Amino acid sequence: MRRFIALRYTTEPLENLSFDINATNQVILEAIEFNDSDFDGEVVEGRLLDGRYYRKSKFYNKVIRFKTLAGAISDAVLERINVCKFARFVYFAHGTKTNNIGDYVQVAVKKLEMEQINNNKAMRSFDVELVEVIPQ
């Protein structure tokens, strides 16, 4: 099974989260590693006056990690990917084909690193970590 991911940035929040393959400021890449079953959050813990210990989750958000299949990335696409690191609104979607990519979810980009295999621009791969903006 293959995995295709879409990253899109906008200056205004999206009103419609349905995936749009023709959207501007979007890149679609194939992932060779994909994991969206991890969470990042914050817990409070301590001891009450009566000695009872507590540990409570304040919130937690889904974490999405993926690595893309290396390939030739044009300068225009590279710029779009890099803008995602700083854009106000970033959206992520994924599917097993480019024509069955699901709805967008808003994410924050925690890590976006490019690796160039054999120092060759024709083999650029991205290691990405995203956090869903809306907590679970």
Place this chain on the structure above:
Amino acid sequence: MILTRQVKILRLPIRGVLIEWLMLWGAYENDVLRAFDVEKESSLNVEAITQLDEYGRMRRIGYNVEATIYFSYSLWEGDFIYKLEYLNVPGTYAIQILLGSADGYAFEGVPSGTPEAINSDGSGTLPIPRDSASYAFSIESVGVQRRIKLQVRGFLSNLSGNYIEQIN
């Protein structure tokens, strides 16, 4: 032609190498270097570059092409050293490796009068485009003979669109 279990295997020794510089792309000179009298130690290696996916499967992302080509040189005929040294500006030249009896295409091919490749019953061409072709050369002396060792390196994202092989 070698027959093993009714599979025809072409014999494709390296016949030569063509390097074509293009003025259009900023080279100093519009020229073609042709080396055909290559020695039998010459070798070609096309190796797949892979990435492993999350299931440990290999995904092919391209091919590294490496060839080492030995040929005798003359400072007067061909002027190989001048061309190879002063025209080595990456991005301004493409390289074509010729196998068997291939004459090359798109470039100025094999000049008339060049002897046929021996021990060959097929032909193949492997062009390396300008954006990935590179080479380095050195000079060796073997016995009384001097020769150029030309190391060619390139990257192909796919073989099917580049490597052309045919039975003569």
